[in-house]
Amino acid sequence: MLVLVARPLGLLPDGPAGHAYIADLDYWQRTPRERLVRSNYPLDLDHELSDVPLALGEWTGREVPPDNVGVYMVLEPEQFVQRLYYHSDGRYLWLTLIGGRSSRTFHPPESCYESYGWQTQIASHPMELANGDQLYGMLVDANKADEHQLSYYLYLFPRQGRSPGDGMVIFRVTTPLYGTTEETLALQQDFVREFFISAEERGS
């Protein structure tokens, strides 16, 4: 473990152990929810985020261009992936991956809801991975008139130092409410498990 922490995490060799990253609720400061995660797919700026497969387990995706080009121009992301994935049961999920090396690229997702007059409730939420590890992200529960969405997101860093020059990636999944909140989160968890293998507490 000491070797893993001491080495630049993003430079760990690919293999069965997966790609290693630091995941956290936020990028301004470390939080107690920081985890060392392993992903099935590279999620850093040394790789093309668009290389994430369109076929993921029971999910099949397609590319969706940014719906607000103006915002895209202002944020100036280095990489941007937006996809719509359909589960084999017909339910769908939006995946957003945004990579950059400047804080201007990363505004809190809830601010978009707020600016359009949505009611939001923000809380941390642990997704349970297949091995039982808990991967914490922020969960935005957003309502407006008859619309209800849940959006789960976290930040990924290739190195524990979190140097802006190394870049970071926001991993975000969004769905409409399917049944109960718990049922919707179970659907999102199924998708998150396609990416993340483990999430160790730092120092463990």
Added chain:
Amino acid sequence: MTVRFWTGLLAIALLVGCGAPKEAPLKAAGSCSLALPADITPDREIWEVISAESRFVVSQEIEPLMQLWSEDAAITDTQHTPADPSDDQTWKGSDAVRYRYVRSVFPSAPGSAQPRELEIEISGDRATARGTTSIGGEVSPAGDAWELALRDGCWVLTALTYNLEP
């Protein structure tokens, strides 16, 4: 002498190795995290907690700030429409409370912040405090409603509802 020394050392090592792992000491919470006099009145103790919240916002000290709050705390921005919850923004739980401070409050870097004209009401192990907060040049008359709970002898913040003024 040497035998006794090594025997003693071995005994100490065994004792240390076999001892039950100690739990990490609990962090003092709420008012107990502040160096307050023992004979302080409950009203003054609550005032000190809310005042410390303002002080730590200005100094941007997130850890002592978070010690004032309960794990299940919530903060709600009513957007100046307290009668209409449809546009409320709520941060629920200590992770979200921390997130709000770091992402929304600290970047504005207020040079000063302090509660004013607090009206404190205590009912058993619960308390409310309605007041005006002055952050930098911005004054929110009667815009804040605090809720506190007495837990293990310490007053902790459990909720803040703000932007209550029209």
